[in-house]
Amino acid sequence: MRNTGAWSERFKLLVIHNKFVFFLLFLLLIGLNILVLTKIKFVFTPLTVLLKTVLLPLILSGVFYYLLSPIVYYLESKKLKRVYTIIILYLIIIGVIALLLTIVIPLIREQIIGLIQNIPTYARVINQQFEHLMGSQLMNQLASSIDFNSEKLMDTISQKATSILNHSLSSLSGFLGAVTETILAIVTVPFILFYLLLEGKRLPSYILSFAPLAIRDSAYNVMKEMSHQISSYIRGQIIVSFCIGFLLFIGYQVIGLDFSLVLAVTAACTSIVPYLGPAIAITPALVVASVTSPVMLLKMIVIWTIVQLIEGKFISPQIMGKSLHIHPVTIIFVILTAGNLFGVLGIILAVPGYAVLKVFISHLFLWFKAKSGLYEVQD
Template sequence: MNNNLSYSTLAVESQSLNYTYILTKVFVNILLFLFLIFTIYYLVNIGNKYVVYRKKIKLNKKYKIVILLSIVLIILVILIYVLRNIIISILIPILWAIVLAYIINPLVNKMEKFKISRLWSVIIIYIGIILLFFVFSITIIPRITGEIKGLAETLPAYTNEIIEFFNNIYIKYLDSISNLPREFIGVEFAFSEYLNRIEIYIIDLLKNITEKGLNVFSNLVGIVLVPIYTFYFLKDTSYFRRKTLKAVPKVIREDVINISKDINKLLNNFIRGQLIVAALVGILSTIALLILKIEFALLIGAIAGIANVIPYFGPIIGAVPGVAIALLDEPIKAIWVIVAFFTIQQIESAILQPKIVGDSVGLHPVFVILSLLIGGDLLGIAGLLFAVPIAASIRVVLNHIVRILVRI
């Protein structure tokens, strides 16, 4: 217990020292910038004393205001850049809350049609979500928690098996490579180097997965804030909509409203449809893995369902954990897992996707892949999940801009 307290105390002290260093850095940068501005200002004034009137640098009130606003803007940019990590950590819960509010909002609107106030509609939905969470907490969540714990306990053993597998390959083929002619002497070095890189990559991947999982639990404050923000976004939707529209200049307000309507129409069915399809794929994957007696079936099924939201790459990402676990158990099981996931994806693409999601977002596959690559590189998993909706929204905005330019 004392060790845990000492670790937490050290973590808090380390974080406070980090913030102190950041704020000191910001303060010093601003001081240096202001010192540079005032130096230029006084050099201009001193220079004006020694030149004729027509050659003096004159600054009227308008230019002084512009310069002052520019200085304030530059200072704000410096502050945002230096404090970007803190700002991002604050904005992430708000962005997730906006996404959840957008998904739940149609249900609130339907309840309002039955003469139930918006506040009570949101409260009833929240009670329903809490009840569902309670049901899951006594049925599914303990099983998933047990599987995560079991996976964490067996992960070192799996890692050792993987390393041993590659070592066996290296030992098995080392003699054959060693007997190659001298012209191919570089093949042995390249082969061993390639195997070492694969081992390092797998170990680093496992470490990253573990660290990401721990980071989720370390950001508990942000996780708690998401439902609170979502509640207020749902309850006061009209207020936020009204304030946002007032912030838009009247000249382009009508165009902004039309763009918003088109984006909402485009994403409305797509996002909710994708979530339903992902849930069905997760359920089918879990059932298939349970039938094949694969360990951690519920956890792998959940991963397959979530990954299915990502176009093209999602099914492959979702299948990898199941195939890997099956391969470490019995190689023949891995083949059956591949067959099962392939069959589920055929059902998803031929039946579920057309019936539930309907038409695509109107993007060519090349642009979908590019948006996924860019989103994944910039924002990781979140970027992969939101890349296609964002790209589709950008397409809508660009189409409207073209229409406005043609109209002008």
């Protein structure tokens, strides 16, 4: 009986009264409930539709909130009422949008139309250059040594292109649906953003009111650190992307590259994705420059190299700093994984999502170290 009582006390100490084991059992119970409910489609289908509907407007509103909230807080500190500050910001944004629609957008549209009209010419010139390269003596020797067949390669590329085109045409209805959802999201963003800017200070307190009193301070610290990570990334990355686009536009104008505005805007938009974005943006610039002349190609590569050096050595260290503390290799793997899982949206949200998850996991591990008793407590 003594052994039975000792085992009972030990079981209570290690399992029942152990907070970490209780936490694991709680997670297991939640996982089992989710597994059971996923087998009943009508339970999660409305939730999935709801998330797909509100996710994009919330993301866009959050991005603009982190961009505009410092201005709102600054003007509020100057004794200007918050609602008046938001109205002034909205008027400025409307003015900027009107300026873009009347001046910048027509120029971009004109260059895009010209670029599309020149695509057959570019394709023909590139094909001629490829055939000339494949007909050279060096390439013939190389092709014979590795048993390379250029005709077979061109047939493969043509088949792949046809397959991609057919797939694109078949998914046209899905594309139109995505465009409709995007337009609806853009229409609802100003309303959501207005209330976020107006009531943003109260949101953390409201969320924490659902948490137990014992963990509210810790939860507030976690939320504060997550918010800092997201705001640092959004503000910094957008400023860096704008600087890259501006510098490339100036450089392309100096060397006289065709469609410089479209190519610079494309580079600015794709630079939102770290490391992989610039590699994607350089492709159309390479095509335009190589078709123009070999000298223009060399000039474009020089301009691109200079801009990337300026961005890597001066702009990013000053604006982004080391706030995220994420290794570049980790960022690349995170972006590739998120892209395979969630598509374009996953690529855009990969880095801030990883930063938020890293904050949560690090705090959870600190809590585990403190509660499990498996680690020595350092003074």
